[in-house]
Amino acid sequence: MSDTPLFQVENLHAGIEGEEILKGVDLTINRGEIHALMGPNGSGKSTLAYIVAGHPNYEVFEGRVLYKGENVLEMGADERAQLGMFLAFQYPTTIPGVSMANFLRLAVNSVRGEDDGEGGKKRIAPREFRRMLREKMQMLNIDESFATRYLNEGFSGGEKKRAEILQMAMLEPEFAIMDETVSGLDIDALRTVSEGVNKLYDGTMAMLLITHYQRLLNHIKPHYVHVMLEGRIVQSGGPELAEELEAKGYEQIRSELTPAG
Amino acid sequence: MEASVQEATKGFSRRAAEELSLRRGEPDWVREMRLSAWDTYEAIPMPKRTDEEWRRTDIRRVPIDDVVPFTELRDKAGSRQDLPARVLSALSTGVEDSGLNVQVDSSPVYTEVQPGISEQGVIFTDLQSALEHYPDLVRTYLFGAVPVDDNKFAALNAAFWSGGTFLYVPSGVEIEVPFRNVVYNETPGASVFSHTLVVAEDEASVVLVDHWSSAEGEDLSLSCNVIEVHVGEAAQVRYIQLQDWGRNMWSFNTQKAHCAQDAQVNFLNVALGGKFSRSNIAGILNGAGSLAEMLGIYFADENQHIDHLTRQEHVSPYATSDLLIKGALKDRSRTVYSGLIKVHPHAQRTDAYQSNRNLVLSRNARADTIPNLEIGANDVRCTHGATVSQVEEEYIFYLMSRGITRTEAIKLIVDGFFDEVIERVPVEEVQEFVREAIARKIGL
Numbered sequence A: 001m002s003d004t005p006l007f008q009v010e011n012l013h014a015g016i017e018g019e020e021i022l023k024g025v026d027l028t029i030n031r032g033e034i035h036a037l038m039g040p041n042g043s044g045k046s047t048l049a050y051i052v053a054g055h056p057n058y059e060v061f062e063g064r065v066l067y068k069g070e071n072v073l074e075m076g077a078d079e080r081a082q083l084g085m086f087l088a089f090q091y092p093t094t095i096p097g098v099s100m101a102n103f104l105r106l107a108v109n110s111v112r113g114e115d116d117g118e119g120g121k122k123r124i125a126p127r128e129f130r131r132m133l134r135e136k137m138q139m140l141n142i143d144e145s146f147a148t149r150y151l152n153e154g155f156s157g158g159e160k161k162r163a164e165i166l167q168m169a170m171l172e173p174e175f176a177i178m179d180e181t182v183s184g185l186d187i188d189a190l191r192t193v194s195e196g197v198n199k200l201y202d203g204t205m206a207m208l209l210i211t212h213y214q215r216l217l218n219h220i221k222p223h224y225v226h227v228m229l230e231g232r233i234v235q236s237g238g239p240e241l242a243e244e245l246e247a248k249g250y251e252q253i254r255s256e257l258t259p260a261g
Numbered sequence B: 001m002e003a004s005v006q007e008a009t010k011g012f013s014r015r016a017a018e019e020l021s022l023r024r025g026e027p028d029w030v031r032e033m034r035l036s037a038w039d040t041y042e043a044i045p046m047p048k049r050t051d052e053e054w055r056r057t058d059i060r061r062v063p064i065d066d067v068v069p070f071t072e073l074r075d076k077a078g079s080r081q082d083l084p085a086r087v088l089s090a091l092s093t094g095v096e097d098s099g100l101n102v103q104v105d106s107s108p109v110y111t112e113v114q115p116g117i118s119e120q121g122v123i124f125t126d127l128q129s130a131l132e133h134y135p136d137l138v139r140t141y142l143f144g145a146v147p148v149d150d151n152k153f154a155a156l157n158a159a160f161w162s163g164g165t166f167l168y169v170p171s172g173v174e175i176e177v178p179f180r181n182v183v184y185n186e187t188p189g190a191s192v193f194s195h196t197l198v199v200a201e202d203e204a205s206v207v208l209v210d211h212w213s214s215a216e217g218e219d220l221s222l223s224c225n226v227i228e229v230h231v232g233e234a235a236q237v238r239y240i241q242l243q244d245w246g247r248n249m250w251s252f253n254t255q256k257a258h259c260a261q262d263a264q265v266n267f268l269n270v271a272l273g274g275k276f277s278r279s280n281i282a283g284i285l286n287g288a289g290s291l292a293e294m295l296g297i298y299f300a301d302e303n304q305h306i307d308h309l310t311r312q313e314h315v316s317p318y319a320t321s322d323l324l325i326k327g328a329l330k331d332r333s334r335t336v337y338s339g340l341i342k343v344h345p346h347a348q349r350t351d352a353y354q355s356n357r358n359l360v361l362s363r364n365a366r367a368d369t370i371p372n373l374e375i376g377a378n379d380v381r382c383t384h385g386a387t388v389s390q391v392e393e394e395y396i397f398y399l400m401s402r403g404i405t406r407t408e409a410i411k412l413i414v415d416g417f418f419d420e421v422i423e424r425v426p427v428e429e430v431q432e433f434v435r436e437a438i439a440r441k442i443g444l
């Protein structure tokens, strides 16, 4: 074990179509830590998630994103996932004709990679894959028929979010960003999904939960909370910061930070 | 005995047609049919870009004068093991069949029918032998579905067909396990003029898988095939064509089904190979309540030109036609689809559907799609749709974000795109063949 942080964002300036959305973001996450990133609509939370995942439409103007000490900005989205990073999307894409099971088997084998001959992870046998898929689907209360359905096609909002967590459960990442994964879920679904996430959190993986509602944090307890406003992290603290935010609202934080005059 | 192109005369002529007939020892009526077909061929002008049906397909460079019209008859193979390696590899998947017929260049080389099939009155043999043994039966149907003057290349087939396949299923006989026909172009520079004739009598049911491939070679070859399918009352024929020619092939294919009352035909045309490929596919709904399912898949790469011309012809009322042809394009390839739904005045309550979808994987590839309706009845339902689209970058990113490489992601998307067609064809070996072909085309 080295003491390099698992995940680090350094002075990240980035945006889309020439427009700067992130204006110098710094963030460090160590193994085993759960962080929450909060902020009002349009503050840049999803932009950060997309850039970390490697979406080709975004541009980085300055700064670095390090994973296990390596700058991932040079890597394709597939390589980042193979290194153990995962993003549960706020708005998952629908892909017609691609069945959940086919896609997941290929994905699982891609992140596991070839047998390294040293006892590392290796390709999953079809039977083992089916067993694992059934088990994870049960855990997340997802109907078995989803395995043969096309990716996110005709899924309700809540079903899409659950399908994202299912993918995370199957891929077993070491670092996961969950972008508004439980927003828009009814209370039962919220409970199932957050219980699922809590089971996946094994104490060594790290998570970044993006949300603009404090509600989620009653179910998944973060170690640290950060507030993003207009492309910058303006405040960081412990779990109590989330409650403070809930009480004050983002407007007050904004005005407290902007010196009068 | 090895046939070679050098010793034979290149180009097509009346004399060549006559010589073919004499060498094969055909009866007079067959020879006369060939010669009259040659006259028809001569009477039809060579298609030009100014003809509506050929506007987007240029055949000025068709090697029609550079190929030999037919090669020497080869010895028959004694068993499957004696067949050319490439043919064997196409068969080596250990798949069951009800019968196998193999043609190499212009020679019928092998026919095998599984025990119990002939006993039911089913005939499966090469067309040349069928002429000899069942002249009346063949005469009744030959060029009945595809008239000699259907188009210039059908006429050329009528003058020069050789080898061929004849599949006859008597009334009420249902054979589930597919029959297989393999056509192999072993001699580059030779032509392949196969003729598939399928006759299903009333309430019969049969499946035929036609597989076309060739040896690698520089010299251009020409193929001019005709497929005729006669579907009797309440009979059902599934005809699957796997066109996997080498890149030296210019391929013209005319395929037509005639459907009697309550008959059903299911086509699947898979076009993968050839430098040039033109398929002219028609479902003719002569009988009330008949159904034509016309499925297709094409995947063009490099500088291939793949062209489909389809026709759903509703002659009688209460008939259904359902066409779905999907294509993918890579590199500098071009594809053309042009389809017509034609509803005759008496064909009330027609239900016709036509859809052509294209997925363009490279900026230099180009797909043209032209749907057409010609409706003479007033109480009908006709829908058509045509699209040309690119692979969504958003899809690729989503899949890559799960660790899947870009190429694998594209393959998943293309597989998914074709899945809608493949899953409608319940023949496992064919589904497998198509999936492997897609992987090969994508470069995996």
Ligand SMILES: Nc1ncnc2c1ncn2[C@@H]1O[C@H](COP(=O)(O)OP(=O)(O)OP(=O)(O)O)[C@@H](O)[C@H]1O
Binding pocket: A016, A017, A021, A039, A040, A041, A042, A043, A044, A045, A046, A047, A048, A090, A212
């Ligand atoms: N494709 C795009 N083109 C131009 N601007 C964009 C694009 N996507 C996002 N933006 C802008 O970037 C800013 C940040 O958006 P982002 O989606 O990161 O916010 P967010 O914090 O995730 O908001 P929410 O809480 O609503 O999910 C917004 O002003 C948005 O309008």
Ligand SMILES: [Mg+2]
Binding pocket: A045, A046, A047, A090, A179, A180
């Ligand atoms: Mg967002």
